[in-house]
Every structure is written in C-alpha cells, then in structure tokens.
Amino acid sequence: xxxLVTLLWGWLLGAFVIGFCMGWIAVVYRGPSIPRVWMxxxxxxxxxxxxxxxxxxxxxxxxxxxxxxxxxFGFYLVGCAIGSWLRDIVVTRQQxxxxx
Amino acid sequence: MHGFYRWSAKWWPGLIPFAILWVASxxxxxxxxxxxxxxxxxxxxxxxxxxxxxxxxxxxxxTFAAEAFSEDGRRSAVASVEAVPGVRLVNDATRLxxxxxxxxxxxxxxxVRVTLWGTAPLPASKARIAEAAKAAxxxxxxxxxxxxxxxxxxxxxxxxxxxxxxxxxxxxxxATIMDSNVSIAGMARDLGGREAIAAALKNxxxxxxxxxxxxxAPPYVFQAxxxxxxxTLTLSGYVPDNNVHAAIVAAAxxxxxxxxxxxxxxxxIGSPGQFAPAVTAALGALSRLSTxxxxxxxxxxxxxxxxxxxxxxxxxxxxxxxxxxxSWQAQPEITVKPAAAPVDAxxxxxxxxxxxxxxxxxxxxxxxxxxxDSTGLLDRLVEIxxxxxxxxxxxxxxxDGDGDAAFNQTLSEKRAAAVESYLVKAGLxxxxxxxxxxxxxxxxxxxxxxxxxxxxxxxxFVVRPNP
Numbered sequence: 001x002x003x004l005v006t007l008l009w010g011w012l013l014g015a016f017v018i019g020f021c022m023g024w025i026a027v028v029y030r031g032p033s034i035p036r037v038w039m040x041x042x043x044x045x046x047x048x049x050x051x052x053x054x055x056x057x058x059x060x061x062x063x064x065x066x067x068x069x070x071x072x073f074g075f076y077l078v079g080c081a082i083g084s085w086l087r088d089i090v091v092t093r094q095q096x097x098x099x100x
Numbered sequence: 101m102h103g104f105y106r107w108s109a110k111w112w113p114g115l116i117p118f119a120i121l122w123v124a125s126x127x128x129x130x131x132x133x134x135x136x137x138x139x140x141x142x143x144x145x146x147x148x149x150x151x152x153x154x155x156x157x158x159x160x161x162x163t164f165a166a167e168a169f170s171e172d173g174r175r176s177a178v179a180s181v182e183a184v185p186g187v188r189l190v191n192d193a194t195r196l197x198x199x200x201x202x203x204x205x206x207x208x209x210x211x212v213r214v215t216l217w218g219t220a221p222l223p224a225s226k227a228r229i230a231e232a233a234k235a236a237x238x239x240x241x242x243x244x245x246x247x248x249x250x251x252x253x254x255x256x257x258x259x260x261x262x263x264x265x266x267x268x269x270x271x272x273x274x275a276t277i278m279d280s281n282v283s284i285a286g287m288a289r290d291l292g293g294r295e296a297i298a299a300a301l302k303n304x305x306x307x308x309x310x311x312x313x314x315x316x317a318p319p320y321v322f323q324a325x326x327x328x329x330x331x332t333l334t335l336s337g338y339v340p341d342n343n344v345h346a347a348i349v350a351a352a353x354x355x356x357x358x359x360x361x362x363x364x365x366x367x368x369i370g371s372p373g374q375f376a377p378a379v380t381a382a383l384g385a386l387s388r389l390s391t392x393x394x395x396x397x398x399x400x401x402x403x404x405x406x407x408x409x410x411x412x413x414x415x416x417x418x419x420x421x422x423x424x425x426x427s428w429q430a431q432p433e434i435t436v437k438p439a440a441a442p443v444d445a446x447x448x449x450x451x452x453x454x455x456x457x458x459x460x461x462x463x464x465x466x467x468x469x470x471x472x473d474s475t476g477l478l479d480r481l482v483e484i485x486x487x488x489x490x491x492x493x494x495x496x497x498x499x500d501g502d503g504d505a506a507f508n509q510t511l512s513e514k515r516a517a518a519v520e521s522y523l524v525k526a527g528l529x530x531x532x533x534x535x536x537x538x539x540x541x542x543x544x545x546x547x548x549x550x551x552x553x554x555x556x557x558x559x560x561f562v563v564r565p566n567p
Contacts, residue, residue, distance in 0.1 A: 003185040007133055011125035015118060022114030026107045033109035056189055063188065064133070064159025065126045072125065076118050077111075084107040 008068070015072040019079020026080065027087040046073075130159065137162065137186055144180040149173060149222060151197060151248050155181075160188035167197045169222055169250060200249035205260055205277040207233065207267045209286065213241040214267060218277075220260075221252035232261040236268040253280045255305035266300055269293040273315065280307050285314035291338055291368040293317070317370045322379060322396040324352075324386055326359065326405070333386075336364040337396070339379075340371040351380045354473040355387035357459025358480075372399045374425035381423035385416050387476030390437045399428045406437035408483040411527050440487050445565045448488035452561035455480050461519060461559045466503075468514035470522060478519070481561065482526040494562040495519050497537045501547030501556070505539055513537030519559050 005012070034042070050070060052058060058066050134157045141155055141162055150173070153166040164181050168174035174194050182190045205218035214237050220226035226246050233242045253259075259282065263275040266284060270293070273286010282304060288294045294317040301310050322337035333356045339345040345365055352361050372378075382401050386394045392405020401424060407413035413434045421430040443451070455477065462471035470478070485493065497512035497519075516535035524530045545552035 001185075003136075007136065007186075008125070008129055011121065011129065014121050014125075018114050018117050018121060019111075022111050023107065025113075026110040029110045029113075031110065031113070033106070034112055036109075039109060059189075060158035060161050061130060062159070063161060064130065065122075067160070067188070068126055068129070069122050072118065072122055076114065080108070080111045080114065081104065084104065084111075088103060088107075 008071070011068075011072060012075045015075040016079040019076035019081075020083040021079075022076075023080035023083025023085070024087045025083075027084050027091055133160070133186070134158070137184065140184050141181050141187065144184050145177060148177045148180060149224070150177055150194075151223060160186060161191060162187055162189070163191040163193060165193035167248075168194055169197050169248075171196065197248055197250050199251040201251060202279045203249070203251045203253065203256075203277070205246070205256070206274060207260075207264055208274045209237075209240075209267050209270055210272050213243055215243040216246050219247045219249040219252075221248070221250065221256055223248060225252075225257045225260075228257055229260050229264070233264050233267075236264045253277075254307055258305045259308050262300065262304060266297045269297055270315065271318070277308075278311070280309060281311035282308050283310070283312035283314070285312065287316050288318055291318060291320060291370040295369060319397045320368075320371050320375075322365075322375075322394075324383060324394040326356070326386055326389060326392050328391050331359055332362050333359040334362040334364065337366075338368040338371065339365050340369065340375055341367055344371075344376045347376055348379055348383070351473070352383055354462070355383055355476050357477055358455070372428075374428070378424050378428050382420065384423070384472055384475065385420045385432070387473075388412055388416055388479045389434070400431065401428060402431045402433070404433040405435075407434050408437055408479045409439075409486060409526060410436055411525070412436075412479050412482070440483070442489055443487050445488065445491045445563050448484060448491055449561075449563040451484045451487075452481065452563065455484065456559065456561065460554075460557070463515055463518070463557075466511070468511065468518045470518055478522050479526075482523055482528065485523060485528055485532075488563065490565065492532050492534065492564045494534045494536055494564065495523075496560040496562060497535070498542055498544075498556060498558050498560070499540050500553035501540045501543065502553065509537055509539035511537075512539050515559065 049066070053066050053070055056063065137157045137160065138155060141157070141164070145153065150166040150168055156163045162181055164178065166177060168177060174196060178190060178192050178194060181187065200219050203219060205220065206216070208215045208217065214233055216229065216233060220229055226244070226248060229246070230242060230244045256277070259277055263277065263282065263284065267273065267275050269289055270286040271289045273284065275284045276282070282301065284297065284301070288297065294315045297315050298313060301313060304310070320338055322339070323335070325334045327334070333352060335349070335352065339348060345367060348365070349361065349363055378401065379396065382394050382396060382403060385403055386392050386405070388407060389405035390408050392403065395402045401420065403416070403420060407416055413436045416434050417432045420432050424430055459477045461474045461477060463469060464471055495516045497514075497516035499508040499512050513535065514537070516537055520530075520533045520535050523533060540547070540556065543552075543556045544558075545555040547553055547556060
C-alpha cells in the first residue's frame with residue numbers, strides 16, 4: 001500500500017483538492033440536489049463496486065483502473081466533507097455576526 | 101449530520117473534474133507502475149533457480165511463467181512474486197522442468213570442436229560443465245547444446261567434468277552418461293592416452309559404472325631409414341622404454357656396421373606385444389638393403405628398398421614374415437639394385453678390406469654358425485665379389501689365442517667354409533673360392549686383451565687374379 005501511495009500521491013492529492021473545492025461550494029450552492037432515492041441507489045452501487053474491487057473480479061489493467069478510481073473517489077469524498085464542514089463553520093459565524 | 105446529508109446531495113458537479121482526473125491518472129500512472137512492478141518482481145526472483153522465466157505485468161496483475169527444478173522451488177518462486185508490494189494478483193503459469201528418463205549427457209569431439217549434447221540438471225551445473233569443457237579443451241571450440249531436465253543421478257557434475265578431461269585426451273570420440281552408466285569411445289590423441297583414460301575412469305564418483313570403454317590407441321609407429329648417400333641409419337618413432345631403446349640401438353649398431361646411427365626415438369607406452377624382437381628382425385632385413393625404409397605401424401611391418409642382388413631380395417621377401425613374431429604382418433616391397441660396374445682385382449681387394457675393417461663377420465661363440473647380425477655385411481661382400489668376375493678369392497679364417505690350437509685350427513677352417521657357403525648360396529660359382537684356416541697362428545693384435553682377441557677373431561678375403 002505504501003508503495004502505491006508513494007507512486008500515486010499526486011493524483012490522490014488532486015482528487016482531495018477537487019473534493020475540497022466542491023465541498024466548499026456545495027454549502028452555498030443553489031443548484032439542484034440529487035433526489036434522496038437516487039442517493040440511496042448510488043450508495044448501493046458504490047458498495048457493490050467496492051465489493052467487486054475487493055474480490056479482485058476485474059482482471060489486469062481494468063482492475064487497476066477500478067482500484068485507482070475508488071481510491072481517488074475516497075479522497076474526493078473526504079475532501080468534499082472537510083470542505084463543506086469548514087465552509088459551514090465560516091457561514092455560521094458570518095450569520096451570527098449579521099444577527100448582532 | 102443532517103447538514104452533511106444535505107450538502108452531499110450537491111457534491112455531484114465535482115464529479116466532472118474528478119472523472120477527468122481519473123482518466124488522466126489512469127493514462128499516466130499505468131506504464132511506470134507496470135515497469136516498477138516488473139523490475140521488483142524480477143528482483144524478488146533473483147535467488148530462485150528457474151528456467152525459461154517469463155513475466156508480463158498488466159496493471160497490478162503479474163502473469164508469471166517459468167520452469168522450476170523442484171516443487172518447493174516452484175512454490176517459493178510464486179510466493180516471492182506474490183509478496184512483492186503492489187502486486188494484486190499472480191497468474192501462476194509455472195510448472196516443473198520435465199524429467200529425463202533415461203538421463204543422457206554426451207560430449208562429442210571431432211577434429212575442430214566439442215559439442216555438448218543431452219541434458220544437465222540445473223542451470224548452474226550446465227554453466228559449470230561448459231566452463232570445465234572450455235578449461236579442459238583450450239583452443240577447441242565448445243558448442244553448448246545442453247538442455248535442462250530433472251532426474252540426474254547424484255554427483256552428475258563431477259562425473260561429467262571427469263569425462264570432459266578424458267575427452268580432452270581424445271583426437272575424436274564421444275563420452276556418454278546414461279543414468280549412472282558411463283561409456284567412452286574414440287581415438288586417443290597420444291600414445292598412452294588410452295591407458296590414461298582407463299586409469300582416470302577408475303576415479304568416477306560413487307554410483308557411476310563404466311558400461312563401455314572403446315577408446316583406441318593411435319598407431320604405434322617406428323621408422324628406420326637407411327640412406328647410403330649420407331651413410332646414415334635414422335631411427336624415429338616410439339619405443340616402449342629405455343631398456344628396449346638401448347637394446348634396439350645396440351642391435352642396429354651390430355647390424356649396420358658401416359652407417360652412422362641417428363637416434364630420434366622417443367619412449368612411450370602402448371607398444372604392441374613382442375615389439376623388441378619384431379623390430380630387431382625387421383632391422384636385420386633392412387641391414388641387407390642398399391637403400392631402404394622400414395615402417396612399423398602397430399603390428400604391420402612395411403619394408404621397402406633395394407636389395408644388393410637377386411637371391412638376397414628373394415631371401416628377404418620370404419624370410420621377413422618368418423622372422424617376425426606371430427600375429428605380426430610383413431609387407432616387403434623389395435626391388436634389386438642395378439648391378440654396379442665391374443672393378444679390377446686391386447680395387448676388389450681394397451673394397452673387401454674396407455668393409456671388413458669397418459665391420460666383422462660374427463659367429464656364435466665357439467661355433468661356425470654365422471651370427472644373423474652379420475648378414476648385412478656378408479651381402480655387401482657378395483656384391484663386391486659379383487663386381488670382380490675375373491678373380492678368385494681365398495677366404496681365410498683366424499681365431500684368437502684362447503683354447504686348444506687344434507680346436508682353433510678346425511674352427512677357423514669351418515668358419516671360412518661357412519662364409520664360402522653363404523657366398524655360394526648367393527649365386528656365386530663355388531670354383532672361384534678357396535678356404536683356408538689359420539687358427540691362432542697369425543694374430544694381428546695382442547691376445548692378452550679382450551680388444552686384441554676380438555681383432556684376431558676374423559675372416560679375411562684375399563683376391564687372386566684368375567689364372
């Protein structure tokens with residue numbers, strides 16, 4: 001694992017940064033949200049794909065690309081979460097200042 | 101928590117740059133990753149003994165094909181690749197090296213090269229054997245056509261290296277190991293090579309047996325060349341040992357009284373049986389020729405040259421085969437020297453005296469039997485007699501001073517008669533000879549010394565013009 005991280009850290013950091021930016025924007029974004037039902041199905045799909053990857057069912061390069069995609073997606077989600085959380089703190093403080 | 105759920109429903113637009121990043125990372129990271137895994141997998145297999153190793157990496161999956169020399173080795177090789185960090189799956193296409201039954205190894209030598217055939221048990225022993233071949237056969241091309249298979253007998257390497265040393269002693273031939281049976285055949289490079297190989301094969305490692313040893317010795321050659329112009333007898337080739345060497349040179353000295361002996365003989369083992377008697381007999385025949393060459397090749401005796409007169413040629417042709425030991429073959433190619441120009445009585449006397457000064461007619465002790473060593477000299481005397489058709493000869497016998505005077509008188513007469521008989525048998529008319537014996541009455545040297553006695557025991561030819 002360490003070997004892979006050493007080789008791929010740049011790409012993983014990239015995914016994290018994209019996620020962080022998206023999370024930062026998402027708090028104040030007024031565009032359409034994904035419906036709840038979709039979210040549920042997408043979560044199931046993600047778990048299924050994770051299971052396929054863990055079982056090493058996809059061979060060769062495609063298998064590697066799947067693993068790579070999942071690892072990047074993990075970093076993207078963590079980036080989103082941290083971005084949204086930090087933005088929420090900033091927005092809450094601003095709203096508190098306006099109330100005063 | 102509720103906030104996270106709400107925000108996550110709006111994270112989807114980021115998936116567009118994310119997808120681009122994914123494609124880019126897949127595009128750029130795959131080749132270096134595969135190269136890295138290939139290098140580290142090969143590194144992990146460094147200490148494992150395998151043949152025909154092939155490795156292909158696709159993503160993080162390694163397809164690994166190789167031939168292993170044991171089941172343990174095969175498993176440990178696969179485990180080593182699986183343990184390489186970053187490898188996800190190993191597609192195991194390894195198998196065991198085929199087993200050879202029977203296990204055959206061959207080293208074949210011809211004039212220019214040595215070819216190694218058959219199978220070796222491990223790459224290391226294959227390399228060791230090829231190295232040993234190059235070391236043992238310096239200056240000869242070594243062609244390594246050995247394959248690798250399992251099933252070699254124990255201590256195979258040692259046996260193969262020992263056999264390569266023996267192949268080096270062959271001019272051409274073949275050494276074979278079939279399971280634990282060793283066989284070798286061919287022509288030894290040097291005399292004694294066959295014996296050396298037979299001795300070395302006794303040191304084969306335990307468990308190996310000599311199934312066949314068909315090594316042949318090179319021909320054992322002895323040559324003698326009589327050159328009347330240089331007045332030399334040149335001896336060359338081989339003799340079995342120093343004793344035989346000395347005996348042959350001594351015999352040549354007795355038989356070739358007028359020639360200088362050039363001795364180029366070398367001692368070597370491997371002579372055919374009864375070598376010394378055969379060479380002595382053949383040298384006796386050569387001594388009767390004016391010019392000639394004697395070539396002994398193993399047991400074949402080839403004598404070619406010119407006899408001094410017709411009867412001598414016939415005697416040599418018929419006598420050589422009889423004088424040789426049993427199982428020796430004679431090939432006499434004898435011609436007759438053209439008759440020399442006649443000479444007058446005084447030259448004739450001079451020639452007789454010259455020949456009888458250089459050499460003496462020998463008799464067996466206290467007997468009138470002419471020693472076989474003197475036939476060469478007698479033939480020359482016959483030739484001289486033939487060149488003097490208008491003369492008569494008195495053949496005079498003398499003894500040394502030892503013994504009874506009456507016995508010596510009779511002995512000297514009988515010896516003179518024996519010489520006359522030889523000349524008559526050679527075709528000269530008996531009425532041209534007279535014989536006389538003087539016993540010890542006319543010494544030419546002191547009878548008190550061995551040397552003096554030897555000079556006194558003599559035959560003289562006195563030429564008288566025909567009345």
